[in-house]
Amino acid sequence: MNLIQAGFAWIFDPAHWSDSSSSVGIGDALVQHLILTGISLALTAIIALPIGFYIGHTGRGRNAAIFLSNAARALPSVGLLTVLILAIPFIKGIPGNYLADVIVFVILGLPSMLTGAYAGLESVDRQTIDAARAIGMTEWQVLLKVEIPLGAQLIVGGVRSTTLQIVATVTIASFLTQVTLGTFIIAGLAQNDYPKMLGGAILVAALALILDGILAIVQRFASPRGVSRSTTKSKKNTARGATNASTQPITEGN
Amino acid sequence: MIEFKSVSKLYPDGTHAVDNFSVVIPSRQTTVFVGSSGCGKTTLLRMINRMVDASSGSIEIDGENIADTEPVHLRRSIGYVMQNSGLLPHRKVIDNVATVLFLTKVPKDAAYARAFELLDTVGLDRALANRYPGELSGGQQQRVGVARGLAANPNVLLMDEPFGAVDPIVRVDLQAETKRLQRELDKTIVFVTHDIDEAFLLGDQVIILEKGAQIAQKGSPEEILANPANEFVANFIGADRGKRRLTVDSKVKSNGDDLVLIDAGGYAAGVISAPGGKLAEGTATPKSRSVSNKTSQAGDA
Amino acid sequence: MNWVFQNFSTIWGYVLDHIGLSVPAIVVGFVLSVPLGYWTSKSPIARSILLTVFSILYTLPALVLFVLVPVALGLSILDPNNVVVALTVYAMAIMIRTANDAFAAVSPTVRESARAIGYSPVQRFFRVELPLAGPVLLAGIRVVSVSTVSLATIGGFIGIPSLGSLFLTGFQIQYFPEIWSGIVAVLIIAAVFDLILSTVGRILLPWNRRTTRRRAARAVAVEVTA
Numbered sequence: 001m002n003l004i005q006a007g008f009a010w011i012f013d014p015a016h017w018s019d020s021s022s023s024v025g026i027g028d029a030l031v032q033h034l035i036l037t038g039i040s041l042a043l044t045a046i047i048a049l050p051i052g053f054y055i056g057h058t059g060r061g062r063n064a065a066i067f068l069s070n071a072a073r074a075l076p077s078v079g080l081l082t083v084l085i086l087a088i089p090f091i092k093g094i095p096g097n098y099l100a101d102v103i104v105f106v107i108l109g110l111p112s113m114l115t116g117a118y119a120g121l122e123s124v125d126r127q128t129i130d131a132a133r134a135i136g137m138t139e140w141q142v143l144l145k146v147e148i149p150l151g152a153q154l155i156v157g158g159v160r161s162t163t164l165q166i167v168a169t170v171t172i173a174s175f176l177t178q179v180t181l182g183t184f185i186i187a188g189l190a191q192n193d194y195p196k197m198l199g200g201a202i203l204v205a206a207l208a209l210i211l212d213g214i215l216a217i218v219q220r221f222a223s224p225r226g227v228s229r230s231t232t233k234s235k236k237n238t239a240r241g242a243t244n245a246s247t248q249p250i251t252e253g254n
Numbered sequence: 255m256i257e258f259k260s261v262s263k264l265y266p267d268g269t270h271a272v273d274n275f276s277v278v279i280p281s282r283q284t285t286v287f288v289g290s291s292g293c294g295k296t297t298l299l300r301m302i303n304r305m306v307d308a309s310s311g312s313i314e315i316d317g318e319n320i321a322d323t324e325p326v327h328l329r330r331s332i333g334y335v336m337q338n339s340g341l342l343p344h345r346k347v348i349d350n351v352a353t354v355l356f357l358t359k360v361p362k363d364a365a366y367a368r369a370f371e372l373l374d375t376v377g378l379d380r381a382l383a384n385r386y387p388g389e390l391s392g393g394q395q396q397r398v399g400v401a402r403g404l405a406a407n408p409n410v411l412l413m414d415e416p417f418g419a420v421d422p423i424v425r426v427d428l429q430a431e432t433k434r435l436q437r438e439l440d441k442t443i444v445f446v447t448h449d450i451d452e453a454f455l456l457g458d459q460v461i462i463l464e465k466g467a468q469i470a471q472k473g474s475p476e477e478i479l480a481n482p483a484n485e486f487v488a489n490f491i492g493a494d495r496g497k498r499r500l501t502v503d504s505k506v507k508s509n510g511d512d513l514v515l516i517d518a519g520g521y522a523a524g525v526i527s528a529p530g531g532k533l534a535e536g537t538a539t540p541k542s543r544s545v546s547n548k549t550s551q552a553g554d555a
Numbered sequence: 556m557n558w559v560f561q562n563f564s565t566i567w568g569y570v571l572d573h574i575g576l577s578v579p580a581i582v583v584g585f586v587l588s589v590p591l592g593y594w595t596s597k598s599p600i601a602r603s604i605l606l607t608v609f610s611i612l613y614t615l616p617a618l619v620l621f622v623l624v625p626v627a628l629g630l631s632i633l634d635p636n637n638v639v640v641a642l643t644v645y646a647m648a649i650m651i652r653t654a655n656d657a658f659a660a661v662s663p664t665v666r667e668s669a670r671a672i673g674y675s676p677v678q679r680f681f682r683v684e685l686p687l688a689g690p691v692l693l694a695g696i697r698v699v700s701v702s703t704v705s706l707a708t709i710g711g712f713i714g715i716p717s718l719g720s721l722f723l724t725g726f727q728i729q730y731f732p733e734i735w736s737g738i739v740a741v742l743i744i745a746a747v748f749d750l751i752l753s754t755v756g757r758i759l760l761p762w763n764r765r766t767t768r769r770r771a772a773r774a775v776a777v778e779v780t781a
Contacts, residue, residue, distance in 0.1 A: 073698070081722075131339075164616075
């Protein structure tokens with residue numbers, strides 16, 4: 001347990017926060033980490049969310065999406081990381097393989113967000129969607145006013161998973177090209193500097209937990225008022241007379 | 255007036271949900287499609303607002319072929335009430351009622367004013383306006399659904415087994431409300447149910463359907479009760495089980511001159527109130543004319 | 556491809572290391588998670604504590620866990636058991652939640668009737684609840700298996716031999732075939748494990764139809780992202 005204390009001590013040592021000759025400062029590394037994470041997350045969202053919404057709304061391409069998310073789970077992210085970083089040619093002017101790395105982070109983050117997006121839309125009660133169409137909403141209105149708000153929890157859940165995925169991959173990228181919080185872990189390991197290594201690990205852990213915590217709160221409140229706020233997956237019995245004993249489960253169709 | 259002209263609906267797997275269906279639905283009356291599950295009655299209903307498009311044949315509303323009307327535009331001019339109310343769970347009750355008005359770009363103040371009026375019309379307390387559907391009982395939700403259907407003051411109101419999911423006592427209430435609305439608002443109502451008693455209660459014209467939307471019999475409740483067209487109809491209305499034929503029970507002595515009526519099975523079904531008899535002559539309320547012994551109805555004298 | 560043949564023994568060595576890391580994690584993770592998941596499905600307190608704790612652990616990136624576990628357990632950083640423990644933790648994070656949902660989904664009606672027939676609680680668990688939860692549990696362990704095999708590669712980055720080591724050295728000498736061989740090997744192992752598990756599943760759960768499995772798998776897939 002002393003090591004943990006040593007790790008915290010290392011973090012709070014002001015000398016470590018600024019760049020020195022031998023090592024980068026915590027401040028810089030943290031900023032790098034955040035920037036990489038942020039850019040990658042934004043790009044992933046721009047790509048994955050519209051596609052996921054399309055799949056969820058129309059039902060087309062589902063099988064491809066499921067295959068993609070299974071494949072993503074099976075493919076070792078570090079393997080892809082190394083391959084892609086080597087493969088994407090270094091583009092002049094962008095610091096240290098930046099573009100290559102961001103592309104990699106985005107590719108690795110896409111499946112989670114895609115799955116979250118279409119699973120979120122699929123979780124919406126079909127009857128509610130049918131009713132929305134029947135009273136005269138256009139397809140866009142159904143998507144924007146009904147499906148997305150009601151599927152928001154799972155959609156944000158996808159963003160949450162992706163964020164964690166990207167934070168983790170950015171950490172590992174420090175093995176390869178970037179300077180991030182992971183640099184301390186690797187350097188610490190290589191130099192047998194355990195406090196540094198642990199300090200780095202604690203920092204990454206803290207970052208992950210904070211971001212996850214923020215998104216968990218967002219997820220909780222992503223669900224519009226009036227709909228069940230529980231984080232359970234079954235959305236079947238929300239808002240349909242769940243309060244009154246007179247309503248029984250509707251079993252017969254037409 | 256809604257007219258079905260040789261309408262068919264063929265699904266890719268070969269099933270004929272609707273096979274060559276032709277009927278005229280008169281304006282300002284309640285027409286009920288009734289039949290067992292799978293006979294195509296809901297498909298017929300959903301063809302009227304183009305939630306389902308016919309494979310062949312045409313449907314005309316007031317002389318205009320609906321295939322020429324843009325579906326979204328059509329749906330905003332027809333009221334639709336579904337079995338589970340289909341309310342948007344993330345909108346307040348008042349917003350749900352006003353939804354179609356917002357879609358047709360009615361200004362907010364006017365829309366809300368109308369929505370509140372509609373709450374009164376369907377018999378809901380205005381205090382419920384700011385609640386969410388999830389906080390309401392099943393019966394209340396259905397009323398909101400009806401209010402929403404009436405919001406744009408459509409000429410046609412489609413109701414798809416709207417009372418199937420509520421308990422029997424609430425159902426009786428809602429049926430009475432529907433009759434009252436029909437009287438007051440003079441709309442063309444197309445109603446789908448599998449309950450023949452509900453059909454007889456609410457329908458001016460009752461159309462009994464068999465599989466493939468084949469018309470077994472069509473007419474007023476009195477016509478059908480008096481002359482079931484064939485065995486299927488007789489079975490369906492319960493005529494064969496002797497539920498519809500009432501005779502005086504000679505074995506029971508009642509007070510005064512009132513006579514007890516029993517059906518063919520020997521079950522007491524009602525009483526003829528004689529002049530000067532014990533029972534007061536009640537006013538004929540449309541509360542329930544059901545002669546089935548399925549549900550106990552409060553207030554039947 | 557020539558490279559693969561030339562260095563086959565090295566690759567094979569890493570394959571064995573990799574299996575040695577993944578299999579214990581998957582098995583122990585599963586064996587521990589089923590009773591814990593059962594417990595959380597019955598006890599709301601257990602559920603909030605266990606699920607929260609494991610959810611936090613799951614949040615931590617693998618690299619971090621690989622570093623923190625030895626500190627917590629007092630093992631040397633280079634001890635492969637660190638990775639096994641960390642992988643087990645991840646496996647449990649996924650599997651406990653899956654088991655919880657699997658048991659929670661067993662119809663209360665069925666449970667009641669089993670009780671009415673006269674089954675003791677232990678009999679009820681093994682003869683009714685466990686079999687009925689089976690399909691979802693199977694889907695869960697398949698997800699865990701794939702995940703674990705993939706995550707084990709990260710061990711290679713901190714000096715614990717696994718197929719991930721191929722990625723590191725391949726990157727350092729900028730040699731693609733080495734990296735590809737690692738990726739392909741991981742995929743093959745994952746596929747083989749999945750085949751074994753699904754075959755075992757089909758033997759043990761003969762009433763399990765395709766639709767149930769797909770629904771269960773979908774449920775797990777949605778879960779893990781949410």
